[in-house]
Amino acid sequence: MTTTPRSPQLLLVSTAVLAIVGLTLLGLPRGNTPTAPPTSTTAHATTHPASTASPPKTPLEFSRSTAPAASTPSALTSALPPHGEGTAGDRTVQKSLEAAWPADLPAAEEKELLTAGRALLRADATGIGRAQWPVIFPGSGKAVAPAFATARFRIQAAIARRDGRPGKAVVHLVWAGQDRGGTFTDLRITDWPFTRTTSQKGGPAWTPQPRT
Known part of the structure; x- marks a missing residue:
């Protein structure tokens, strides 16, 4: 079978049409391609949650949930005496604690809690x-090597406050001591929890709980 050859004029017209279409396409504005956001060269600091279960704290960190919002650790720390101030700075520590948590317990109950907490x-x-608290200190009848030297142990300040729940209280204690290695550190902080006691009249109103 023989194919009829195409007309030269048809080929020229087709070529011209394709050329015009190509030029038209080249002249059209291109779409805006979304650009990637610029990469910041600034490093972001990592925020670490506050603590919690941690070794004994050496700086004062008055940041419990029961503290007023205005009593931030930075604001309180700026009012504290420097480490190594000795007994001269204890009054300042006591005032800082009292300013962080206004009294919210009857005077008699606060006194009882402070005596027991200390x-x-x-x-x-x-x-x-x-031996006075066998539940708190199991095996207290046995000889125990003290973690801190008695002669260098000192309670710098203490307050007793409600613990945010019915029948719960906590004693906040700030203290100084020399450990077995001979290192003396002040402004340590310890919280001791208590639960209200339902006992006979005249007995203690609060019972200490084991620290967790």
Whole structure:
């Protein structure tokens, strides 16, 4: 079968049409391609959650949920005496604690909590008087090597406040001590929880709980 050859004029017209179409396409504005956002060269600091279960704190960190919002650690720390100030700075520490948490307990109950909280901290740190709280210090009848030297142990400040829940309280204690390695550190902080006692009239109103 023989194919009829195409007309030269048809080929020329087709070529011209294709050329015009090509030029038209080249002249059309191109769409705006979305550009990637510029990469920032500034490093972002990583925010670490506050603590919580942590080793004994050396700086004061008054940042419990029961503290007023205005009492930030930075604001309080700026009012604290420097480390190594000695007993001369204890009054300032006490005032800082009281300013962070206004009193919210009856005076008699606060006094009871402070007396027990101080004794518990001393027993925990130095081993003296642990037999008084066998539930808190199991095996207290055995000889225990104290974690801190009795002669260098000192409670710098203490307050007792409600713990945000019915029948709960906490004693906030700031103290100084020399550990077994001979390192003396002040402005340590310990919180001791208490639960209201339902006992006979005349008995203690609060019972200490094991620290977690």
